Amino acid sequence: MKQAQRVLSTYAVDMFGIASSLFELGGLVVMHDADGCNSTYDTHDEPRWYDTPSMVYISGLREIDTIQGNDQRLIDNIAEVVEATQPKFVAIGGSPMPNAIGTDFKAIERLVAARTGLPTLGFRTDGIHSYLPGAGGAYVWLAQHFVKPSQHMPQKPAKRVNLLGLTPLDFSVVGNATTLKKIVTDAGFTLQSSWSMGDTLDQIATAANADVNAVVSSTGFYAAQYLRDTYGIPYVVGLPMGEKGTADWLEALKNADASYLTGLKGDEKYIKAHYALADLNAWKTEQAYDDTDCDVLVIGEPVYLHSMKALLEKEFGFAKVRLLCPMADAPQWLLKGIETASVEDVIRRECRKARQVIADPIYARLLPDEKEKFISLPHEAYSGRHYHAEMPIFVGPGFTGWLKEKLK
Template sequence: MKGLRLYLPPFAPDTSGAAAVLYPLGGMVVIVDAGGCAGNICGFDEPRWQEEGAKSAVFSAGLRDMDAIMGRDDKLIEKVRLACEEIEPQFIAFIGTPVPAVIGTDYRALTRMAKKATGLPAIAVDSDGTKLYDAGGGKALLALCRAFAKGQTAGHCGTIGLLGLTPLDFSAGERDRLADALREEGWSAVCCYDRLTDFTQPCCRKNLVVSPLGLPAARFLAEHCGIPYEIGLPGAFLNDLAAKIASGLAKEDHVLIIHQQVLAGALRRALRQGGHHGPITCATFFEQPAGTSEPGDAVFREEDEFQAFVAGGRFTAIVGDPSLRRALPSFGGRFLALPHFAVSGTTSAS
């Protein structure tokens, strides 16, 4: 049944993916909602609020019934103008939710009004709360590139960019290990696209797409700024992760890896290079871009699809977020933890 969940939690939606991309950039992020979506983002889908204590200006539009019905955008813009006088953001970003999607909010008009009222750049992400985090995060990265990077040229230094690096896919520790692994490979600096100047003054010689949500921006930067890109993860990072996973596997295990497709596929290659002889299948509940999968890989849209795939797959080991284990009460093989915050809202391996 479409949308039925008996075991799995709701995954991070597109609104949360967009907010995760925008969180560290110094802008004013306005969730165009009545308050509920902003509460979910700040309370459940953004670990930096609790873990790092880093500041970010995230507001709810606080839409009321008549505001939504009558389309009173002028009231929202006045709120934005007054808030700008208090916090002095570098830009304004509107993130869509189900309410503006239903009433057909004109985001281009909204950004024009915001620019006129505040004198600041403004972008909008037309997320609607019904898709998953990678769709919204990809739209946010692309909107930033279109607004700030178009017309810029690539850098010629030894800097590599990481596109798609958000805490919904990678913990703070994994982020640090990724940067260390790239420096071991000879890169002098790592750009995480977590400052506005990373878009306005691109300095990367190459971009590395570490999750599917970074792919639309990578394509844009390649076309308009001449920055080439690859999809994957650095070898040193993968070797450490693969060694940890392999320690819980038998060499002949039939393995299913469930995560975002870039990490899952990269981990598969590292396990094979490390000597795993059994078949390895990758699966995801999120985007599976062309060229990142092998025959037999799967994309799940519903909980029962996941259960049926595992039941018919003869897998002896599953690698995935621990919360997925609840949906497989009859699975008798090994289940190895690979936490995915976008799935469970936690980085815990238990």
């Protein structure tokens, strides 16, 4: 009963991460699950669903096929849709039931690729892990199969930038993506590619021509490692939050070396260049290793957390900022200095210790008598579109003023 969630929600799952990262790129994305389950994704986690063309489908998994393991029907249906729609690639992932019966998605990947002649991704998602390893794996697959070799080595100071990890799950569609791109171009950089809002597969294929990669969420971290190791492109991990944070971020992009994490110089010994996403199974035990009170507790995704901490310390002067990530399957290097907890009672206890909490508004339900201490910053991957009207633009210098009005 300890792990039962009475108040809190769950984060978007791994299959939704794949769908979100590939949504605009012209591929066929198939969720292997029962009829109707696609609505969980499109009505909660995908704000582009009603105005952006895409091919995200549900397989219509039936009980008899689950019992008998009839993968041939899935393969035949995919081949039929490919013939009708002519997608650029195929991506297939599963839900809890295919995972429970041991569906061999790599074998299905090979059969679909041979049948259709298209690049195919078969990823054993389970609908239990978060969107981070799902989108992260999809981005690495894109880099491996579509990015073309560069004709030159990365230059320094950098001029051409890739944005990695840009999806509505972390940025919504309220203007964060366009503001982020404007910050880059207004500073004199050329936006080489955007992974993957407002860009095409053909443009993403030119990513190796960039001088630096900007990892703006954890979903882009593994792709940054791959592009660094394959093409020598350095990367910067972080978000341009606030006045000083934006200036620091742009300076880091300009003079990037091997790696850089907002508020913390990158240490190569903490970086593992593994792209098979072993972190999919890297759930850590619950931990709450700091029993003292703090000025601010921030809850969310790791890149956002590190960037927010730098903002709170450097621009607002807070001495004690604690970070908590409920997704322990995030890239492990990014969790350095971050506590992980997903059990409701543990998170409630940590919120009670803090004088203020910056988190999705759902977390305020943990302490109904202390709601005044919570600063609402909705996260699409957590509360979906329920608090869409409250979502601020949290990138850029203007965020300092917004946050100043909220902090006490």
